[in-house]
Amino acid sequence: MNLYKYVSDEINKILGFDVGLETPKNRDFGDFATNAAMVGAKAAGKNPHELANEIVPKLQELNFIENVTVAGPGFINLKIKDDFILNNAHAPEHIATQHTLNLDLDYGSYNIGKALHIGHLRPIVVGDTFNRIAKFVGHNTKLYNHVGDWGRPMGLIIAWILEYGMPKNANEFNKIYPASTARAKEDESWLNNAREITAQLQSGNKEYTKIYNEFIPISMSQMNETVQRLNVLPFDSIMGERGVSEYIPETQKILENTKILEQSDGALVINVRNDNDNAPMPPLIFKTNTGANSYAAADLAAIYYRNKTDKPDEIIYFTDSRQTLHFEQLFRAVKIANITTAKLTHVGFGTITGKDGKPFKTRDGDVASLSDILDTAETAVQERVAESKKHLNDKIIQQIALSAVKFNDLIHDVKSDYIFDVNAITSFEGRTGPYILYTAVRLQSVLNRSNDVKITKPEHHNLTTEERNLLIQIMDFEHMILNAFENRAPDMLANYTYDLCQLANNFYHNCPILRDDINPEIKAGRLYISKMTFDTLATAINLMGLEIPSEM
RNA sequence: GCGUCCAUGGCUCAAUUGGAUAGAGCAUCUGACUACGGAUCAGAAGGUUGAGGGUUCGAAUCCUUCUGGACGCGCCA
Numbered sequence: 001m002n003l004y005k006y007v008s009d010e011i012n013k014i015l016g017f018d019v020g021l022e023t024p025k026n027r028d029f030g031d032f033a034t035n036a037a038m039v040g041a042k043a044a045g046k047n048p049h050e051l052a053n054e055i056v057p058k059l060q061e062l063n064f065i066e067n068v069t070v071a072g073p074g075f076i077n078l079k080i081k082d083d084f085i086l087n088n089a090h091a092p093e094h095i096a097t098q099h100t101l102n103l104d105l106d107y108g109s110y111n112i113g114k115a116l117h118i119g120h121l122r123p124i125v126v127g128d129t130f131n132r133i134a135k136f137v138g139h140n141t142k143l144y145n146h147v148g149d150w151g152r153p154m155g156l157i158i159a160w161i162l163e164y165g166m167p168k169n170a171n172e173f174n175k176i177y178p179a180s181t182a183r184a185k186e187d188e189s190w191l192n193n194a195r196e197i198t199a200q201l202q203s204g205n206k207e208y209t210k211i212y213n214e215f216i217p218i219s220m221s222q223m224n225e226t227v228q229r230l231n232v233l234p235f236d237s238i239m240g241e242r243g244v245s246e247y248i249p250e251t252q253k254i255l256e257n258t259k260i261l262e263q264s265d266g267a268l269v270i271n272v273r274n275d276n277d278n279a280p281m282p283p284l285i286f287k288t289n290t291g292a293n294s295y296a297a298a299d300l301a302a303i304y305y306r307n308k309t310d311k312p313d314e315i316i317y318f319t320d321s322r323q324t325l326h327f328e329q330l331f332r333a334v335k336i337a338n339i340t341t342a343k344l345t346h347v348g349f350g351t352i353t354g355k356d357g358k359p360f361k362t363r364d365g366d367v368a369s370l371s372d373i374l375d376t377a378e379t380a381v382q383e384r385v386a387e388s389k390k391h392l393n394d395k396i397i398q399q400i401a402l403s404a405v406k407f408n409d410l411i412h413d414v415k416s417d418y419i420f421d422v423n424a425i426t427s428f429e430g431r432t433g434p435y436i437l438y439t440a441v442r443l444q445s446v447l448n449r450s451n452d453v454k455i456t457k458p459e460h461h462n463l464t465t466e467e468r469n470l471l472i473q474i475m476d477f478e479h480m481i482l483n484a485f486e487n488r489a490p491d492m493l494a495n496y497t498y499d500l501c502q503l504a505n506n507f508y509h510n511c512p513i514l515r516d517d518i519n520p521e522i523k524a525g526r527l528y529i530s531k532m533t534f535d536t537l538a539t540a541i542n543l544m545g546l547e548i549p550s551e552m
Numbered sequence: 553g554c555g556u557c558c559a560u561g562g563c564u565c566a567a568u569u570g571g572a573u574a575g576a577g578c579a580u581c582u583g584a585c586u587a588c589g590g591a592u593c594a595g596a597a598g599g600u601u602g603a604g605g606g607u608u609c610g611a612a613u614c615c616u617u618c619u620g621g622a623c624g625c626g627c628c629a
Contacts (some may be wrong), residue, residue: 004568025575048609072572073609111629140596197625241629267627279555280625288627290613295629324556325624350557351622358622363610388591402589412565417622426566428591430577431565438591446588483568495566498576504582505592514588525607527590552591 001440003475007032007064014058030077031472031541032235037074047072082463085471091535092477097138099415104306104342105131107318108145108227108235112219113153115176116226116370118360119320122349125409125545127318128232129490131346134545137485142310143233147240149216151295151325155198156180158211159190166214168223173215181543183549199292200244226371233401241298244305248297249337251304255286256335265289272332284329300339304522305341314343316488321348321415338537347488350417360420378402380426381434396549403546410544411494420465431498434547439501440541441552443534446513450527453520461525466507470529473503474536481543490544497540504533 008021011034019036037052044051052070059068059078067077107127110116129144167173183318184191201208220238255261260270266289273281285294306312317327327346334340354360362368378401385392392400408425412418419452428434447455463471477496484492512518513526541548 019570021569022571024572025567026573029572033572035610038571039607047553108628151629153629248568265627270628277555280557285627290627292627294627300627319591320623321557325627326629332558348557353622384591390591406575416565419564421564424578427578430557430591432577432591434591435577442589444593450587479568487569491566498566502576506594509584509586511600512588516588518588 001475002478003080003085003088003245003472004032004479006088007505008011008318010062010064011059013536014062015055023207024075024077029071029075029471032266034074034078035075037076041074044476047499050405052076059258080472081246082468085468085475086458086461086463089471089475090530091532091540092481095137095150095478095482096515101139102310102315103134103139103141103236104144104310104312104315105134105318106144106146106302106315108127109148109319110145110223110240111148111221112216113157115174118370118373120370121352121373121405122409123318123320124227124230124232124489125406126347126349126414128545129231129410129493129543130316130318130485130488131233132545133481133485133490133493136543137482138318138486142306142312143235143349144302144306145235145238145240146244146299147220147238147242148292148295150202150241150245150298152198152292153177153181154201154212155194155196156184157215158197158201158208159194161211161215166211167218170218173222193291195288195290196426197311199288199359201291202292211321214527226374227370227396229371229374229402230406231547233545239291239302240306241295244301244359245299247301248293251297251301254304254339255337257301260336270333272329272336283302284333286334290538296326296330297334297400298436300337302331303330303334303342304339304342307342312340312342314345315340316345316347318347319349321350324348344368345488347414349414350412352420353417355419355421357419373405374401376422377405377426380404380422381428384426384428390552391550392549396551398436399547399549400428400434400552402429405433406544406546407433407436407494410490413491414489414497424448434552435451436501436537436541437549438552439504440537441536441550443504443530443537445549445551446508446530447527447534449514452528453523455527455531457528458525460521461528464511466503466510467526467529468505470500470507470533473500474532477539479538493543494539496535497544500533500537500540504537507533 006200011021012018019034024030024033035056037048041048041051049070051076055076056068056070059065064084066081066083073076105127107123145167157176157180160176167176184194197208201212250508257459261268262271267285268287269283269285271283284296286297288294303315306315323344331344352360360368369410376399381397381401404425425432480492480496484490511526513523514528538548
């Protein structure tokens with residue numbers, strides 16, 4: 001049961017108007033509180049306490065209410081009956097919403113030429129979890145990986161290959177783009193050559209296409225390998241810039257029909273400025289002066305394509321917040337040309353930084369690759385396991401390491417930068433992924449040991465404070481997950497899960513379950529609560545794309 | 553220069569989107585029935601929420617000025 005919604009609905013019904021229901025930070029006040037008396041006082045011409053005293057008797061009639069009190073400046077605090085909590089708490093199930101939305105989610109954005117690096121971590125991890133959340137609350141999603149496989153980097157790579165030959169493996173391939181970029185910085189003719197090659201590739205040059213088709217698979221298979229380690233759901237479409245470029249002519253026609261394409265210094269641009277803009281708003285470049293398609297053209301064509309094939313209600317992009325201006329321009333252009341009526345959303349991430357507050361680099365000063373980061377975490381787990389003289393297999397070590405990296409990523413507010421401190425996330429003490437998994441493993445261990453006891457809902461069970469708090473948290477899952485979806489904020493899920501684990505460990509310590517001196521009735525009640533807790537935790541862990549190890 | 557975002561104990565992050573006594577983790581100190589699994593749990597200490605002003609019953613949250621930082625501002629993606 002969604003306790004919050006139930007209580008809120010019942011109160012609104014009995015009072016005849018909608019009140020704002022809150023859960024007090026301090027549990028001593030009660031399970032729920034409303035500020036209705038304070039909000040309504042002025043309009044009613046009464047003081048908050050007077051008004052509160054009129055409301056209280058009505059609320060006392062509700063059969064699930066233990067007591068109602070007025071406190072502070074006029075808060076009305078409610079306490080829910082224990083029996084009601086025990087009888088209505090259950091582990092979360094998929095939610096069937098009345099308004100199922102078709103959502104196109106865009107994240108990942110591999111770049112051909114560059115191995116996946118730390119900058120890909122957040123979009124993929126957060127995007128994946130958001131996808132799982134969206135499905136959990138009843139929406140349809142389609143996952144797009146808008147691969148960067150058609151822009152200037154292709155020209156730079158081809159130019160290099162023309163001179164030095166085809167790379168033999170992924171490692172060799174990875175060196176090409178940085179080398180060619182460095183050369184372009186010093187040598188303008190090299191850059192111009194690459195730009196020219198890019199334009200010709202895009203218009204079908206056979207020689208370049210042949211080279212292109214050879215290195216693309218090398219790069220893609222390497223990136224797919226890395227992503228598989230992240231345990232994320234597969235993309236539905238990896239149609240990248242090249243794939244959507246097929247739709248650029250149709251998109252261009254729409255833009256021409258609406259007469260918004262303009263010539264400017266040899267380029268084709270769309271003016272997206274607004275009269276009340278007080279910020280610089282450069283035009284969106286559709287085609288460059290060499291005739292190459294810009295990334296904006298690919299983005300426009302992608303929206304055109306998705307609108308046609310998916311009829312999405314909303315397209316959500318998960319990228320670095322440095323692209324905010326680009327998406328603002330893009331969304332304006334879409335609106336002007338009326339390419340789709342779908343809502344367009346950009347979720348912009350902060351940067352992952354080192355301790356110095358600058359973008360995270362390895363000790364050598366290079367951008368850390370995603371696989372390096374996972375390797376580092378796995379090594380740290382291995383050391384930790386060795387210290388504690390345990391023996392865990394490779395799979396478990398990977399599961400624990402991944403939980404450390406992903407949970408740390410998910411728990412941060414997406415908008416803000418966060419510091420990637422290898423030591424902190426691999427110490428595994430406190431608020432970490434391993435803590436979450438450990439809690440689940442212990443609960444599972446208790447459940448496994450209780451084979452002879454049937455786990456059913458007890459007729460009656462006197463709740464301890466720990467049990468009560470835990471059950472209320474479980475009953476808050478649905479409310480939380482709906483909020484996480486609405487706010488595009490998977491960090492709400494991560495924070496909730498951590499709180500759940502704290503309460504679960506609290507319960508575990510203070511409420512012995514299988515010990516011999518515990519009577520069978522209490523044992524049954526606590527097993528019931530343990531099972532529900534485990535199921536809730538397992539759901540949360542699954543939504544974060546993590547796995548519960550068989551032991552730890 | 554213009555714009556966007558940010559600033560919360562020594563450190564890393566929360567705060568139900570305007571609610572009550574600002575909560576956790578790390579680090580520090582003290583403890584836990586001879587471990588239903590100690591990667592755990594309990595307690596102590598640590599705060600004028602960057603600074604000033606304003607809005608109202610009520611501000612970390614909204615407005616404003618300032619300070620400090622990150623990022624962005626036409627042919628890169």
